[in-house]
Amino acid sequence: AELQSLPLTDALKGKVILITGAGDGLGKAAALDFSAQGADVILLGRNQAKLEATYDEIEALNQSRPIIFPYDLNTLIPDVAREMAFAIEQEFGRLDGLLLNAAALGSKMSIAQYPEQQWLDVINTNLNSSFYLTKAMLPLLEASSAGRLVFTTSSVGRQGRAYWGAYGVSKFATEGLMQTLAAELGATSAIRTFAINPGATRTAMRASAYPGEDPESVPTAAAHMPLYRFLMSDAASAYNGQSINAHTYLAD
Numbered sequence: 001a002e003l004q005s006l007p008l009t010d011a012l013k014g015k016v017i018l019i020t021g022a023g024d025g026l027g028k029a030a031a032l033d034f035s036a037q038g039a040d041v042i043l044l045g046r047n048q049a050k051l052e053a054t055y056d057e058i059e060a061l062n063q064s065r066p067i068i069f070p071y072d073l074n075t076l077i078p079d080v081a082r083e084m085a086f087a088i089e090q091e092f093g094r095l096d097g098l099l100l101n102a103a104a105l106g107s108k109m110s111i112a113q114y115p116e117q118q119w120l121d122v123i124n125t126n127l128n129s130s131f132y133l134t135k136a137m138l139p140l141l142e143a144s145s146a147g148r149l150v151f152t153t154s155s156v157g158r159q160g161r162a163y164w165g166a167y168g169v170s171k172f173a174t175e176g177l178m179q180t181l182a183a184e185l186g187a188t189s190a191i192r193t194f195a196i197n198p199g200a201t202r203t204a205m206r207a208s209a210y211p212g213e214d215p216e217s218v219p220t221a222a223a224h225m226p227l228y229r230f231l232m233s234d235a236a237s238a239y240n241g242q243s244i245n246a247h248t249y250l251a252d
């Protein structure tokens with residue numbers, strides 16, 4: 001482990017960070033952590049009740065009030081992404097971080113059997129919505145002195161694995177999108193682009209993918225937050241374009 005030996009406190013003071021999939025799992029943990037580090041967080045997710053639960057926890061812990069965008073990323077269209085960007089511009093004038101975390105697992109099934117409609121849904125949710133949001137938010141990230149674009153990948157997005165279907169393929173494409181953006185933006189702007197591979201993490205998605213596994217045997221989402229926080233901070237300016245295994249940087 002290096003990345004400047006991680007833990008930072010108050011690392012995100014005054015930053016404005018949009019998190020997708022902020023109602024559960026790693027996205028919720030990131031929303032709580034970023035807010036505890038002083039950031040104004042904007043929570044996007046498809047389940048309003050879950051987003052409100054995240055909101056309530058943040059309000060109780062940090063006396064700050066997040067903005068909520070309840071939206072199903074499977075049906076996100078570019079116009080709506082631009083409307084979200086406009087709303088953020090009106091409120092803050094910039095965006096310091098975009099954590100593209102939401103994802104759908106889809107079925108564990110062979111390509112031979114994979115349902116076509118589900119393929120489209122998973123690719124839309126995991127990949128196309130990330131392109132729409134990134135494109136819409138880029139001018140706001142450029143307006144930040146230290147814009148951060150953080151994607152979420154997976155081991156099945158680096159080496160093909162049987163029965164991971166559209167999910168695995170969407171993560172390969174996410175790695176590609178991240179690398180392309182890092183090459184385009186790294187040289188000409190203050191934006192830094194990364195992907196995090198959380199590895200096995202105690203969330204609903206993990207339990208659904210590995211129903212026989214004891215959840216206690218894998219790390220919590222909270223244990224990954226020093227890495228998430230670091231990549232969003234000014235300290236990450238020295239890096240760009242890496243796809244990082246979170247298990248290398250686990251907190252106790």
Ligand code: NDP
Pocket residue numbers: 020021022023024025026027044045046047050071072073074075100101102103104125152153154155197198199200201202203204205206
């Ligand atoms: P969770 O299922 O706990 O959280 C995913 C979040 O994304 C949920 O809040 C979910 O909403 C939201 N989401 C899913 N589909 C949509 C949609 N169409 N529109 C809006 N929001 C949506 O999963 P994790 O926290 O485990 O996963 C977070 C990221 O980490 C994902 O990108 C995943 O691929 C990646 N990852 C996770 C690993 C793990 O072991 N947990 C390992 C490797 C990668 P809802 O709550 O309504 O379902």
